[in-house]
Amino acid sequence: MPRLSEYLLPTEREPPADAEALSHRLLVRAGLIRQVGAGLWTWLPAGWRAHQKIVQIIREEMDATGAMEMLMPVLQPAELWQRSGRYGIDELFKLSDRRDAPLVLAMTHEEVITSHAASLIRSYRDLPKVLYHFQIKERDEPRPRAGVLRTREFVMKDAYSFDCDREGLDASYARLARAYDRIFDRCGLEYYSVKADVGAMGGHGSDEYMAPCAAGENDVVLAPGYAANIEVASADPQPVVLPEAPPAPVPEHTPAMTTIDQVARHFNLPAGALLKAFPVMVEDSPGGEPLVLVVLRGDHKVNDIKLRIALGSQFRQASAAEIEARLGPPGSIGPVGAELKILLDEAVVAGGGGYVAGANRPDTHLRGVVPGRDFQFERADIRTVVAGDSIGGVTVRIEPAVEVGNIFKLGVRYSEPLGASYLDQNGSSRPIWMGSYGIGPARIAAAAVEQFADDRGISWPRTISPFDVHLVSLGKQGSAERTLADSLYEQLLSAGLETLYDEREHGAGEKFADAELLGCPLRVTIGRRTINSGEIEVQVRRGQDSRALPLEGAASAIAELWRLAA
């Protein structure tokens, strides 16, 4: 365990000028990481210790499930990616060797592991299996940002499960999901497991592990017993009081009013009493009408992912010309009289009052529009949850969060194109059912910094702190304090505590500031005060509570305090 005078811990009084995210500023200031280029970071010694603590927790929990650690290369033949259909991904780094053979830098390892499975797994007797590794991932990110949160190169633990069938995959998936909960619990993170979209590459299910914090890039919707990525979340809308509906829709002149805001103001109604019409072109509509009119409340927004699922197809916004041709002038289109499939969001009520909607005529809107009476529709939940919505009567919270883990049921997405199959008990060949399970240790570290930092610096959960104890000696070389600190240092090490010993000849304030910036769970101070009082001061970093311990048996008392720390 290091003496600080011999260690590399380059703390800074000021954060880098361009650093925005708290974790970015603090990890740099505390001397844990340094930048090499955009999205490229070096982990300095103390930072790497924290990173590797996280790695070790993941390793232990993966091993406990029976998973087997291995290692696969980052540099891979392009051919594998061509076969899986992922060679075209923009984020994939592509290169060639001196013989012009095309290669890629892997962003994950489905292709390689599946090609191994194809040749190494032959019989149902070889299944199930779970394999994993910690390896560098390379991604040509459109915009690296926030220090270590979104980088172009990072270590990831990725695991892959192999099963005979869907039921086997479900069981493996459930087992790994439990391991994930244990990993994040042990890392001391606040996190939620949320339902997620499976993404463009398909699959049978996916969960994301989200750690709420200010630097989060994704929004999660939270309510008691409910947690979902906002991309897929559903909730009950805030009700809107609608004006009483006349027997039939009434046209109103609305000159040059083409936005929800303008029309709502004109009618003196809340935006929720309007209907917003969103025409889309469905890509996969063999023989049918490609134009669909999506209708939702004026105060709501279309959720692309939920809409894609509801349509069962990719879609794009209809062009002005396409809208003009089938409906009327963009800006005053609506469902009444539209001879189209109409997909009505569930937040729109049928009855109980009339909405205002576009009339499909220039400068005209209709008031008193009642769904069902005035137009036919199909129902779907296609809007994005907004603040004020509720679930089970409780108002939802919408919080930014960092994705720290993501697990997928891949099914046969990779095993089929890459030929990974096995012979079942009847001797027939079947595709292997796969799952993939990723975790980013760097993101766990950054999320922990974000979640627990205070105005003095980082406050690590003790399980992932670079060191257990930060021992500060205020005495000069040769002083009684220094002699005492030297001996306590040895005792702490003997007690099994990973101890960083600050015996530098610096001012007390500077040493305290450095200790609080680095954020180890306990700071132990030996100074003249210790000699005079016969008591050792221990500060618990989380909350900054200090207490005095008798010199006698101090090391074991500190060890006990450490066990109780967060």
Place this chain on the structure above:
RNA sequence: CGGGGCGUGGCGCAGCCUGGCAGCGCGCUCGCUUUGGGAGCGAGAGGUCCCGGGUUCAAAUCCCGGCGCCCCGACCA
């Protein structure tokens, strides 16, 4: 990919508009003092001013081109 900003000792910045010895704070080195909250005095070291070209007697500064980095948005398998 759209918008904005920035590149000057290790870090944070001024100087640029109006061309004329490259500066400030912190950090670093040496000496003395100090020693429980980023200490004092004194003496020092350290810079291709992002790169290339141009204008000029003279360029950190003006012009042209390039590169890099950050932030917002889009994107994020």
